[in-house]
Amino acid sequence: MKGAVSICFLSLLLLQATAEEEEDVTSVLRDRSHIDETLRLAMEEKAGDYAAALERLRKIYHTSIKPMEQAYKYNELRQHEISDGEITSKPMVLFLGPWSVGKSSMINYLLGLHDSPYQLYTGAEPTTSEFTVIMHGEKIRSVEGIVMAADSSRSFSPLEKFGQNFLEKLIGIEMPHKLLERVTFVDTPGIIENRKQQERGYPFNDVCQWFIDRADLIFVVFDPTKLDVGLELEMLFRQLKGRESQIRIILNKADNLATQDLMRVYGALFWSLAPLINVTEPPRVYVSSFWPYEYAPDTSRELFKREEISLLEDLNQVIENRMENKIAFIRQHGIRVRIHGLLVDRYVQTFKEKMSFFSDPELVFQEIVDDPDKFYIFKSILAKTNVSKFDLPNRDAYRDFFGINPITNFKPLSAQCSYIGGCLLDKIEKAITTELPALLSSINSGKQPGLSSCEATGCGEKPKNRYRKN
Incomplete structure (x- = not known):
């Protein structure tokens, strides 16, 4: 009996010592x-350069992209409204x-x-x-x-x-x-x-x-x-x-x-x-x-x-790369807004072409929305502008979009111009092709000023593949 008690006591001591050793390891x-x-x-x-670039980006968005975004209610299509807080975040x-x-x-x-x-x-x-x-x-x-x-x-x-x-x-x-x-x-x-x-x-x-x-x-x-x-x-x-x-x-x-x-x-x-x-x-x-x-x-x-x-x-x-990523994000957003504006403009033009004095507006537009390929809505956008077919939104989304926003609420792009402000399409085209790339170039030219040219460029090293294990 005493031997069994001794064995149990030794086992408890051993367990306590092991626990203390593990505790010492985890406490380091x-x-x-x-x-x-x-x-x-x-x-x-x-900080000054970064803040100036952010302010320039915010100005480009508000003057060149947001007007078309609001005119054609893009946020109701994609449910992603860009605020100043998101741009500067x-x-x-x-x-x-x-x-x-x-x-x-x-x-x-x-x-x-x-x-x-x-x-x-x-x-x-x-x-x-x-x-x-x-x-x-x-x-x-x-x-x-x-x-x-x-x-x-x-x-x-x-x-x-x-x-x-x-x-x-x-x-x-x-x-x-x-x-x-x-x-x-x-x-x-x-x-x-x-x-x-x-x-x-x-x-x-x-x-x-x-x-x-x-x-x-x-x-x-x-x-x-x-x-x-x-x-x-x-x-x-x-x-x-x-x-x-x-x-x-x-x-x-x-x-x-x-x-x-x-x-x-x-x-x-x-x-x-x-x-x-x-x-x-x-x-x-x-x-x-x-x-x-x-x-x-x-x-x-x-x-x-x-x-x-x-x-x-x-x-x-x-x-x-946070500034470059923000510029790229706003430019990508601008491309989507531009495509949306072009599509709505094409829907509006097609609706006006098919309407006659005796036509039922609802039936005419329902036919256009149900079968946009019959009226070359999407193909005409690809043919006339530098739009990739992979960037085109889902066609069914426009059935829901126009179900909430009647086609008569929208003006064609040719009517979205003013003597002082210019045309919405011209401004967003300029932002996408000229202003945002120029801002990105100015950021890259002054990137990492504290590093040597070799450190900043990587001296010709191959970029890392983020998916492949190094």
Whole structure:
């Protein structure tokens, strides 16, 4: 009996010693100096040049693109209104993925918030129930979603359309941080596959789509225990279609597995995501553990460190190219508005040509909307203008568009001219072909003034393939 008690006592001591050893390992904080170095947070930026370029971009949009956008009600077709806050906003990094995979811990790690009163709450259970926007401010404070939506100077006022229930689930956190001067982080509620969307009390997928449309970089985070793809995650990847260049897939908590098990999990993640991502080459998956503690012993520490630096370089590239990305985005938006204006103009002209004294206006236009190919609506646009067929919108969308906006509400483009303001089509053409490219050239010519010509151009190095593993 005494021998059995002794064995139990020794076992307890052994378990206690093992637990203390594991606690010592997890209590050792990792060196974060590589984050500041990779993101170049110590470098000072020329804020004046950036602000002047933003003001020029805002002026081009308001004088050359927005008039046609308003004249032909483009926002009712695509539901994406561009505000001044969106033009002047910082790049947005969006964190998506299942619950408790380490999204909030990753933000805490990047911002150095661990063990501070301001760190995002983390845990093994679903902890983030709100959309949390972490942004720069002069002092640390939280901002309610209702206040964020009401402030026209921010880029979040359009979120008011999702209702008060959602605004109660939106919160902003401001803090004076060097990284947040250049980028804004958005933490999202984790995907829970056994929960119906209506139980959230607001249109979760529609809100996610709003953030996806505006994100410059999208981190989709997984961990080795949550690789299953359910209906909600499948819907999320459908919403990400067309944004593959912004997506970065992260396999987090990788140091919890031995090397052999990690290889199997990596393969399982690819197998799960392959049907959801429609790209020729497989997506780039970053494998590491994004939290402040040291990697677990006997794991691939050097590999995890290199993967982390590679992801930080991607983030830094988005930060450094933020002005170019904004110009490209506004130009892309202008091209879509121009195509929409040309199409509405063609619908108006066709309607006037087919109308006669005895015609029924509703029947005539219904025939045009139901079969636009019969009247060469879309083909005429491709034939007369420099429009790619791949940029043409869905034809069915115009049936719904004109169902809300009668054709008689619109004037042809030839009538959208004034002696002082000029013609809408000429102004938007000039913005697309001349003004925005010239602004982009001026930014590129003065890019990275503090670097040598070799560092700024890469000295002829081949660009990295963001989808291929380096």
